[in-house]
Amino acid sequence: MAIEVRIPTILRTYTDGAKQVEGTGSTLGEVLADLDSRHGGLRDRLVDGGGLRRFVNVYLNDEDVRFLDGLDTPVKDGDTVTVLPAVAGGAVTALPAVAGGAVTALPAAAGGALFI
């Protein structure tokens, strides 16, 4: 089962510069684990203890998987998974955990990209 996974510029260090890689699995979670076996560290940039990372968008074909089943979203042969870093920021120093939700203080990022 070949699932095409499109990788944003900022994560291509994990794929030797490839814009697109192939994975197998029957759910998104399985595909990411499969990719991680060949591109070590990639999965960690997309997933944390609670599931998909807050400021990374993952789409199955045209839909944000947060509106589907997250990591449990079933995938099938010929599907395309697209990863895009969320475009976000602002004057705030403590980021909301969800848009409009309770403010959660996150570790200050001194010189590093937080979602990475």
Added chain:
Amino acid sequence: MLEISRDLHDKIVAHARADHPDEACGVVAGPAGSDRPERFIPMTNAARSPTFYEFDSTEQFRVWREMEKRHEEPVVIYHSHTATEAYPSRTDISYAGEPGAHYVLASTRDEDKTEFRSYRILDGQVTEEPVNVVE
């Protein structure tokens, strides 16, 4: 250096003013590899906040896919600060995910004058760059 037309500069400023006191955000797309901002794409701030912005994820997907079809890339990613200076915050730096983009910051903290500055943000490092507004 960011070279940008007067028209695009003014559109960004107008967007920031219109959304004040919430932060405004958007993209200016241009032909891939050209470094020329050409197509103004104001985005919804899904956070609708005076101190935070976030592109709506579905809208972002559509815009990114459209840019790809048109062989474009996001040359400028802009947003506004409404009570602080037009300088990238720690949050802005942390979430800068397009290494090739010019990050434009406008500030609407002053009623009469909108600050407009541009930066490159790479690997957590901010470098301010001059802005050349072309009439």
